Amino acid sequence: MDNNISVTNRRVQRTLVVKSVYNITPNMRRVTLHGSELASFPQGAQGAYIKLLFNSTTGDKPVMRTYTVVKQRYQENEIDVDFVLHTGSDSAAHGVACFWASGAKPGDEILISGPGPAKFINTEAESFILGADMTALPALLENLQRLPATAQGQVFIEIQSEADKQSLTKPEKIAINWVINADSGSSATPLFHAISQAALPAGKLSAWIACEFTTMQKIRHYLKSDCNIDKTHLYISSYWKKGVTEEQHKIIRQADAKQINAQ
Numbered sequence: 001m002d003n004n005i006s007v008t009n010r011r012v013q014r015t016l017v018v019k020s021v022y023n024i025t026p027n028m029r030r031v032t033l034h035g036s037e038l039a040s041f042p043q044g045a046q047g048a049y050i051k052l053l054f055n056s057t058t059g060d061k062p063v064m065r066t067y068t069v070v071k072q073r074y075q076e077n078e079i080d081v082d083f084v085l086h087t088g089s090d091s092a093a094h095g096v097a098c099f100w101a102s103g104a105k106p107g108d109e110i111l112i113s114g115p116g117p118a119k120f121i122n123t124e125a126e127s128f129i130l131g132a133d134m135t136a137l138p139a140l141l142e143n144l145q146r147l148p149a150t151a152q153g154q155v156f157i158e159i160q161s162e163a164d165k166q167s168l169t170k171p172e173k174i175a176i177n178w179v180i181n182a183d184s185g186s187s188a189t190p191l192f193h194a195i196s197q198a199a200l201p202a203g204k205l206s207a208w209i210a211c212e213f214t215t216m217q218k219i220r221h222y223l224k225s226d227c228n229i230d231k232t233h234l235y236i237s238s239y240w241k242k243g244v245t246e247e248q249h250k251i252i253r254q255a256d257a258k259q260i261n262a263q
């Protein structure tokens, strides 16, 4: 299910200013963006995605990176965006958006486009499985808010370290399972193992999963072949792919979707 954000919003560009920056956990940096141009930003955009536009050093087209609106204060013309700091020892893994967020300071300007519609879990079910790595944690937080208060089920969140746990609001019968993986996107896929080894919640299931590409493929195979989830009750998406930039991930993702739709 989408929220009611129109597709025509996707191309609208706005220049915003950094208001504040702080690390909410060691590997997650919150950047608050503000500006009068947000007065025309759709209300209720939490969980929706935006594109950050950076100058390209090689071509005319800007470099685009996708992020989630984790919080919106509509009256104050403010949005918060949470950036995973994937700046480990491998300098090749230091992308343009992560680099920008690492050095962002109040007063910096950033061009954004969007928002595009959020993808929400189908809540017409008896029990729920949700899974995310840190890139999809902002979107997962909004999905948790949309579950019925009586919802039961399991949530799996992959984080880089114990200290990356966040406090979150959830229905009482939803259990949170934190999965530690210092090497996010590694072939060991701890998020997949945690989900596939857990006891399935009883009753008609609905699932919402977003994470790294290879991990997503494994979880998708498991959910489709072993869990008997209706197509209408399964949202599963890759948010990035280890070892490639967002541009390359987009191409791989499109090819994967074509293959899956042909099955």
Ligand SMILES: Cc1cc2nc3c(=O)[nH]c(=O)nc-3n(C[C@H](O)[C@H](O)[C@H](O)COP(=O)(O)OP(=O)(O)OC[C@H]3O[C@@H](n4cnc5c(N)ncnc54)[C@H](O)[C@@H]3O)c2cc1C
Pocket: 049, 065, 066, 067, 068, 069, 081, 082, 083, 084, 085, 086, 092, 093, 094, 095, 096, 097, 098, 099, 134, 135, 136, 138, 139, 184, 185, 238, 239, 240, 241, 242, 243, 244, 245, 246, 247
């Ligand atoms: C709908 C949607 C919403 C998203 N929302 C968020 C969000 O709110 N917060 C967020 O942090 N990300 C989010 N992402 C993921 C984000 O767009 C990607 O991680 C993106 O590649 C980061 O851009 P970059 O310029 O830092 O790295 P890129 O230039 O794209 O990649 C450079 C290198 O960094 C690696 N890399 C990229 N991301 C990670 C990572 N998380 N961990 C380890 N290595 C990585 C790549 O594999 C590559 O080797 C979202 C993606 C989608 C599709």
